[in-house]
Amino acid sequence: MTHPLWQSIPFFCILLPLGSAAVTTVLPGRIAKWWAAIALTVVTALSTVLMVIFGVTGAESYAYSMGHYPAPWGNEIRAGQLEAIAAHFFSLIMLLSLLGGMRKIDEHVTKSKHGLYYAVLLLLTAALMAQIYTNDIFTAYVFLEIMTISGCALISARNRGLNIVAATRYMIMNLLGSGLFLLGIILLYDLTGHLLMPNIQEAVRALHASGEYALPLNVVVALISVGLCVKSALFPFHTWVPDAYGYSTPTSSAVLSSLVSKGYIFLLIKIIYRVIGMDVMADTHIFNVLFVFALVGMVMGSLSAIRQSDIRRMIAFSSVAQIGYIYAGIGLGTDAGMMAAVFHMLSHAVCKSMLFLAAGGLADASGNSKQFRDLRGSGFRSPIAGVAFTVGALSMVGFPFLGGFSSKVNLAMAAAGHGGMRALLVLVFLAVSTALNTLYFLRTVITLYRKPAEGAQYSPERGRRGFCFNGALVLFICVNIGLGLFAPSIADAILTGLAQFA
């Protein structure tokens, strides 16, 4: 079977970063940096082309057989509208995070290890692309572990005691998650005898209809969902988040908070639609469990964020709350809820990475301190970082014309469409969480533009962070505003993609 050339794009999006990762390990740091930047640019460009092809021509989703072995034996890649959108945003964020944090990487990572840092970043990109595109559940597991390992390397790249401890705690929690996920897919393989997603779904539907193996099927659904929840740091499993995001170099924090956790959630959504099936999933009542944890997380994350005196830890705790929003959308158990979840995944990813980079710049302009009392007036010392942080904060709060506003509207509309008790719960928790968000984000923005404390001296040089940093932040601001302005058409595209999923 032959494919048109554009259908090979997903394959190259996985292979190019994977191959580049191998090359950059032996290159000297400076060349490795530009190699990584160019490779990521190419992946972003290819993903954009794929997204445009799906968006404009309305092409059908397709399965791409690797090595030309037909379906039940060979390994497959699948691409559709939703995968193309996710790949586009994820690779763009990866590229911008790399550009924005380059100076900080030079500062934080040991000089001889620079090449390895970029290799890990590329490996992470490859794993992310493979998770988005794969049609095989065991391949998904392997790349999930690659993602976990490269995440650990990103945290521990900064050679301080705090970072190694954070990386260890991150690994422990993630290994528990992958253990559960692995057991889940192995049980599923035993039940169905297949590894490719469409074949499993066929078998699961037959099992569900006949009522055979109902209990093992429930166990499988629970193991897979809980495993992925643990890995993506849903509320009670978030204990490693503040240290891991708070202490690592800004690029690592940006990538971990906005991409790694989203990769797991994307996989979960893919499994819900393409492996287990929406109706079977709903019958197991797992959505109720996710829904409850999500709602508690939305409020608890924000409450913890208010208590922080360190800007990076505050943003990290805000991530916990935002993951709660995403799971609340999933927990509604409807297509509209799932659309709200995917949209919030994108808007949170775009926003959170910008906030982490901007916070890094602001701290740099304040004598390298991340405490609020030292950050006063840093918005004037590092103007572009200040504006970027303000835009990000407004988006998180839900200011109109920004991504965060549309995702809140989507979630509220999905809840209203669902009706009943759940609609009420979502709306109440959404209101409470938004109020709390406003409290701590606007407090931070006001701090940034207050007069500095008496007698504080900052060197203005450190505020100007160079072309890459400023350029990346300006692009991030544009993407945030673009996501807000084109929200309805993106939401439509996500819905089409979800329809192709089923």
Place this chain on the structure above:
Amino acid sequence: MNGLVNYEEMAAMILFGIGFTTLLLNPNLVKKIIGFSMMDSAVYLFLAAKGYITGRVAPIVVDSIQEMEHYINPIPAGLVLTGIVVSVSVTALMLALTVRLYRRYHTLNIDEITRMSKKEAEH
């Protein structure tokens, strides 16, 4: 008695439980790694036990027997091998982290290490 027929699967589940709890609750880093290895090996035991059918052989054609009923499916064994590679690399990474932590803090207790690292950062 199902327990007598499926004793391998039962053993696998018990081992998984022991490994999981050790990884989650034991404060000693080396014991945590041992727990992790047990947890993953339990899954592979489960997979290997499920993949084997008594009386059949590995799918290598000797004596030109072509019937499918003579052989077992090789995929579970392939999955076990892939899984082992993954867990070996993760174990190596965890051990490397543990070595670095032990050199710095001279203890293996993760709670103690966390406390010491926070104190170190305050100074």
